[in-house]
Amino acid sequence: MxxxxxxxxxxxxxxxxxxxxxxxxxxxxxxxxxxxxxxxxxxxxxxxxxxxxxxxxxxxxxxxxxxxxxxxxxxxxxxxxxxxxxxxxxxxxxxxxxxxxxxxxxxxxxxxxxxxxxxxxxxxxxxxxxxxxxxxxxxxxxxxxxxxxxxxxxxxxxxxxxxxxxxxxxxxxxxxxxxxxxAAGVKGPDWAEKRVAAAARHGVKFGPETAPKLFLLQAAKIIAASAHVHDRVGFLEIFRDVVAATDFEFSMGQGGAITLVSQTDPHPFVLRGTLFDQVDDAPTxxxxxxxxxxxxxxxxxxxxxxxxxxxxxxxxxxxxxxxxxxxxxxxxxxxxxxxxxxKSVVEPRRFARLADRLVAGLRRLRRRFSVLAGNHLIGSVIGDIDLAAFRNIKNKLETINYDTKVEQIKESGAVDGGAFDLPPAKSLTMM
The missing domain is CATH 3.30.930 (BirA Bifunctional Protein; domain 2)
Structure with missing residues (x-):
């Protein structure tokens, strides 16, 4: 903790x-x-x-x-x-x-x-x-x-x-x-530790050109975890070659810490850890x-x-x-x-795929049966209706349709007695 x-x-x-x-x-x-x-x-x-x-x-x-x-x-x-x-x-x-x-x-x-x-x-x-x-x-x-x-x-x-x-x-x-x-054999600043840890989770490697500090910390951790390294001397023999791939130079600081400096970076990069025999902050x-x-x-x-x-x-x-x-x-x-x-979680079932397919098929069958049952119900209700009234309506509609389509012949002495017959256009003019 x-x-x-x-x-x-x-x-x-x-x-x-x-x-x-x-x-x-x-x-x-x-x-x-x-x-x-x-x-x-x-x-x-x-x-x-x-x-x-x-x-x-x-x-x-x-x-x-x-x-x-x-x-x-x-x-x-x-x-x-x-x-x-x-x-x-x-x-x-x-x-x-x-x-x-x-x-x-x-x-x-x-x-x-x-x-x-x-x-x-x-x-x-x-x-x-x-x-x-x-x-x-x-x-x-x-x-x-x-x-x-x-x-x-x-x-x-x-x-x-x-x-x-x-x-x-x-x-x-x-x-x-x-x-x-x-205690960690090699440890860098907190910000660098987080970046290196995130890179490790995603399998990412840093390069000496793009991120030299993170590259050095990542390499230092790999060297420290190597079975061939048991002390600071063995670590430094390998780490010197890694540092040479960058424009950094290193020196031993207080408590055995390694200080990495570069002419292009104003902020020194310090590595600590039990591998360097740090004395001031010795773990308890x-x-x-x-x-x-x-x-x-x-x-x-x-x-x-x-x-x-x-x-x-x-x-x-x-x-x-x-x-x-x-x-x-x-x-x-x-x-x-x-x-x-x-939240409730449905536990996995045996033959889950087969059961899901069977459920889907039953649902489709239920939908089809519901349609057939509905049609049968509608048909039975219609069959019970007395159609006599509808036949009378049909006959009346047919008569009305016949009267409007067939031309009627008007004769003198008809019901209106010809009182409303209009005179010819010429007679109207003379009048």
Missing amino acids: LIGWSPHQASADPAQPAAYLLDTEVLKHVGMQRVRERRTPAPELLLGFPSVVQNAIAALKFEATYRVALLSFDPTEVDVVQFNVGDKRVRGSIAVAIDLFLALAFAGVPSRCRPPVYVGTHTHTGRLEINIAMPRFVWTETGELRSYNPHPPMRGSRNAFDALGDFLIARFGWSNPRALDR ESEPPSSAQSSLSESWRRRAAWNTAEYSRGAWAEPEPDWARRVEAPALAIPSCHPDAA
């Missing part, structure tokens, strides 16, 4: 970070191209209201407006299938992790003074990732809005969240990514539960004292959480399962 932080703390896009964290489709770099990636299963909203958080972020006038934390779990720690279908034990452990994370992130800050947050998941990569988005502010007791960074760039903050990780690892038996047997073994809780308690008290003095002038007096009790009964609840898992 690893606790990390996104380097992005502001965006010109008013839909961020919610769009990236919760959208079912996103654009991602795969190699040197941006492709549309569909997340299946879709991200799940575990806590909060994204629209409320986005509005709060948009209203801030600070330069940095939000922080996003990442709780990442190895597939051996949390089975994403069990998590999504609603395994109570797995879901309960994740609820505890989120609850204690927020307790530490806002140590000493009363609930009424905290910003709204939302929490979502990513499971489409085969591993569980919990994303926690937080606007960067707190309210003071006087109603003043103050900028607040839940993870300032200081060693003390990193140590505090490492203490939280150690506590959760000890309680749930998760793996410690900082343990010697779990998992602490026993009692020691882990003591470290977490000390970290919380230190952060709470700072927040109380800085943001409330000593007015806040929040009690320290009962860590053991919160593990058994977290102060928040998450949905019982993924929304898609709640």
